[in-house]
Amino acid sequence: MKMRVGSLEHRDLLCWTFLDTHTAFEPESLAWPKLEPKHIALLRSFPFWAFALSLEQEAGRMITVFAETIDDPLVRNSLVDVFIMPPTIDELEKRLRKRGTETEAQVQSRLATGREESKLWRLYKYTILSSSMEEDLTKFRAIMRAERYLSQRLELQPGTAEPVRGKTGG
Numbered sequence: 001m002k003m004r005v006g007s008l009e010h011r012d013l014l015c016w017t018f019l020d021t022h023t024a025f026e027p028e029s030l031a032w033p034k035l036e037p038k039h040i041a042l043l044r045s046f047p048f049w050a051f052a053l054s055l056e057q058e059a060g061r062m063i064t065v066f067a068e069t070i071d072d073p074l075v076r077n078s079l080v081d082v083f084i085m086p087p088t089i090d091e092l093e094k095r096l097r098k099r100g101t102e103t104e105a106q107v108q109s110r111l112a113t114g115r116e117e118s119k120l121w122r123l124y125k126y127t128i129l130s131s132s133m134e135e136d137l138t139k140f141r142a143i144m145r146a147e148r149y150l151s152q153r154l155e156l157q158p159g160t161a162e163p164v165r166g167k168t169g170g
Contacts, residue, residue: 081125082126083117083123083124083126083127086114086130092110092111126143128140
C-alpha cells in the first residue's frame with residue numbers, strides 16, 4: 001500500500017529520517033586537495049565565510065520563528081536552533097575590523113544588528129558564545145550529538161530497552 005503524502009505516516013517518516021540521518025556540515029571532512037598552510041590561511045581569510053555565517057544565523061532565526069508556529073511536537077522537535085554570538089560587542093567590532101572586508105558603514109550596521117540580536121539569545125534552544133571557528137564547530141557538533149539522544153527522539157520497542165530500528169540516538 002502506498003503511503004499518502006501528508007499522512008501521519010508520511011510526517012513520521014520525514015521527521016525521523018531527518019533526525020536519524022542528519023549529518024552536520026564538516027568542512028574538514030571534504031576531499032580538499034593538499035594545501036600549504038599559507039594557502040589554507042588565505043582560504044580562511046576570504047570574506048565569503050562571514051557571509052556564509054550570516055546566512056546561517058538568518059536561517060536559524062527563521063527556523064526559530066517558524067518552529068514556534070508548529071503544534072506537532074515531533075515536527076517542532078526535529079528543528080534545532082543555535083545562536084552563535086560573540087562574547088561582547090567590542091569583540092565583534094574587533095573581529096569585523098580585523099577582517100577588513102566591510103566598509104565603516106557596514107561595520108556600524110553589523111554592530112547595531114549585533115546589539116539587537118544579542119538581546120534575543122534566550123529565544124534560542126542553544127547559544128554558543130563564539131571563541132574561535134574551531135571551538136565553535138566543536139561546540140556545535142556537541143549540540144548536534146546531544147540532540148540525537150533526547151528522550152523524545154528515542155523510541156523503544158514495547159516492553160524492551162531495544163530501540164526501534166532507525167530511531168536511535170546513535
